[in-house]
Amino acid sequence: MSLEHTLRRWQEKATDVVNRGLDRHVRLAVTGLSRSGKTAFITALVNQLEHAALDARLPQWEAVRRGRLLGARRVPQLNHHIPTFAYERGMQALLGEPPAWPEATRGVAEIRLELRYQSRHLLRRQLAEHSTLYLEIVDYPGEWLLDLPLLALSFEQWSEQVRAQLARPALRELASDWLETRWQATDPFDEGRVAAVAGTYTAWLHRCKDELGLHLIQPGRFVLPGEYAGAPMLQFVPWVWQAPEAECGAGSLYAALRDRFEHYKQHLVKGFYEQHFAGFDRQIVLVDCLQPLNAGPESFADMQQALSRIMESFSYGKSNWWRRLFSPRIDKLLLVASKADHVTPEQHPALVSLLQSLVRGGRGQAHFEGIETECMALASVRATEVGQGQSGGHTFPALKGTGLDGQPLLLFPGEVPATPPTAAWWQQGSFDFQSFRPLPMAPHQAMPHVRLDAALEFLLGDKLV
Ligand SMILES: Nc1nc2c(ncn2[C@@H]2O[C@H](COP(=O)(O)OP(=O)(O)OP(=O)(O)O)[C@@H](O)[C@H]2O)c(=O)[nH]1
Ligand SMILES: [Mg+2]
Known part of the structure; x- marks a missing residue:
């Protein structure tokens, strides 16, 4: 060489x-x-x-x-x-x-x-x-993503948050199916019953999301379980009924719900974030x-x-x-x-x-x-394309595009508030944007x-x- x-x-x-x-x-x-x-x-x-x-x-x-x-x-x-x-x-x-x-x-x-x-x-x-x-x-x-904040909460704290959420009439109205369950924290744990109530709780989450457009939907896996659909780990509910007066021992309903919540956090949520987000x-x-x-x-x-x-x-x-x-x-x-x-x-x-x-x-x-x-x-x-509209002899900035239903649109959606909107802003009700198809x-x-x-x-x- x-x-x-x-x-x-x-x-x-x-x-x-x-x-x-x-x-x-x-x-x-x-x-x-x-x-x-x-x-x-x-x-x-x-x-x-x-x-x-x-x-x-x-x-x-x-x-x-x-x-x-x-x-x-x-x-x-x-x-x-x-x-x-x-x-x-x-x-x-x-x-x-x-x-x-x-x-x-x-x-x-x-x-x-x-x-x-x-x-x-x-x-x-x-x-x-x-x-x-x-x-x-x-x-x-x-x-x-909304499972992340759960990691910092105990079962009691999370239940308290849901209780506070239920003070909102719109949410409470939709919750009657699971909220009317008659049970005590000290009842013996009944797998079938918990699965049924978790099912109605999940249906409530879906309705909050779809009908009220809410984001604070927890636990997140309940509405989108992925490979865990039907797993007992996804069958629990927050305790919003009468608070337990004494310590609820092993085998009680309350202890089982709390254990499942902890299991969900430790294994599913933490596992997911450690695997994918590290x-x-x-x-x-x-x-x-x-x-x-x-x-x-x-x-x-x-x-x-x-x-x-x-x-x-x-x-x-x-x-x-x-x-x-x-x-x-x-x-x-x-x-x-x-x-x-x-x-x-x-x-x-x-x-x-x-x-x-x-x-x-x-x-x-x-x-x-x-x-x-x-x-x-x-x-x-x-x-959208940016164009101009005409109304009453005035020109105004406008968006041009095609609506999701295929109709051509030309509109001025309104003024975006520079800070979180006040009650007066909501009353004006001047904001109306449409969803567009991609160009x-x-x-x-x-x-x-x-x-x-x-x-x-x-x-x-x-x-x-
Ligand atoms: N006009 C416009 N619409 C957008 C744009 N990005 C997203 N969208 C709309 O927002 C919708 C949701 O966008 P995605 O990217 O699917 O949102 P995502 O965060 O991935 O939603 P998830 O997967 O459900 O968590 C789309 O279906 C579009 O209708 C954008 O840049 N312009
Ligand atoms: Mg997405």
Whole structure:
């Protein structure tokens, strides 16, 4: 072997080692209540990345603007036992005739992307033709997120919270089926009876969700059990009847309900978060502020409460289990008002301001811990065009698109309140936004969006240097 050849081999080897040393990994936690837009966000992100090198629509992302992002592709995820995120299926829906939104998520799924880019630094560019960033994302049903706050609660505390919820007449009215059960805490545990009451309690949760548009639905697995459907672990109810006067021993109804609640927390909730959420580097929290504005004060107050319970359980500042799992690594937190294409662009600052007031507590904590945070309004998949309407000789900003029923729409949805709405705002009842079908799109083009590139710059910009 010639000296030249040996040297070249060494050089190749060194480059390879450097290359591998330069590889970076980012695990992105995409969090949000159910229907907040997580799956649409992940689908849009993959779509934009796959188009990044050729026809990107990402001018606010520096690596793309400067042509340093060479491309991205989906690669097999590291956890082979977890289903792969159904990107193709989502895209089929979005590109369908007529275009439709991806389905609601019913279980956990992962996706891993390999991003190739040229470093900003000359030395790194000389050592390696390109660098690689692996991006890992987990998708799961938003309903399961509301199990997180349960981890900090005892059975008694949780029961107390549900009792307080039942003070709201709308919720109480729907609860009669399970609430009228006649039993005592000291009754002997009866498996069949508990299963039946848990069934009516679950039916109540479904009605709160579907008929009242509420988010504070706990335990989350009751409405979306996944592989645990029918398991005894999912058969318990909060104790909202007469409080037990004495200690309820083993074999009593109360003790059994409490045990199942603890079991649910320890095995199902904790297990899920430990398996899927450990080791995240970055987090995005999606908040749909608009749907509750449409639905009314009850729905808005409920969303606000659900959000603050979740932000509390992230507890970036407290030394708790979540913190051990997440915070040591999370260094950036992006809070997003999703589906911003539902309102005209001049309303976006008010939307961001509304979001800021909804997440103030959690954001402050994160900030205190040295986590960089930002709030923005975005649309992962823009479903409207901005136009102008005419009424009484005046022109007004308007949104154009197609309603879910296929009818063309031209409308001004209303003004977004910059802070949580007051009673006077609700009385005006001036806000009315419609859901739109995705815009028709060509498969070879990246999808239209609003500010997704700014989100990517915040979340990944410093990783592609
Ligand atoms: N106009 C518009 N609508 C959106 C956008 N993102 C989501 N939506 C709407 O919001 C719905 C819910 O979005 P998903 O992405 O499925 O929400 P999710 O958070 O994954 O919901 P779960 O899986 O149920 O937790 C979609 O079906 C769309 O109707 C967006 O960027 N623009
Ligand atoms: Mg989803």
